[in-house]
């Protein structure tokens with residue numbers, strides 16, 4: 001069975017990440033703390049995707065949850 005994630009927003013969330021820090025991207029789309037996990041995936045088949053920043057820079061986390069390059073935006077939101 002494959003559940004469809006909720007679309008938190010039809011566009012990415014720009015975030016200034018810090019080198020070496022871990023981030024947990026919300027995959028289910030239910031988190032109130034987008035684009036990050038707040039535990040709301042409980043009871044769904046989704047679990048958060050860990051992202052370790054390789055450098056301190058701005059990255060674009062997928063907000064539509066339909067990216068094929070989770071946790072980052074790949075432009076899939078343009079086709080929703």
Ligand code: FES
Nearest residue numbers: 011063064073076
């Ligand atoms: S926000 Fe999901 S692919 Fe861009």
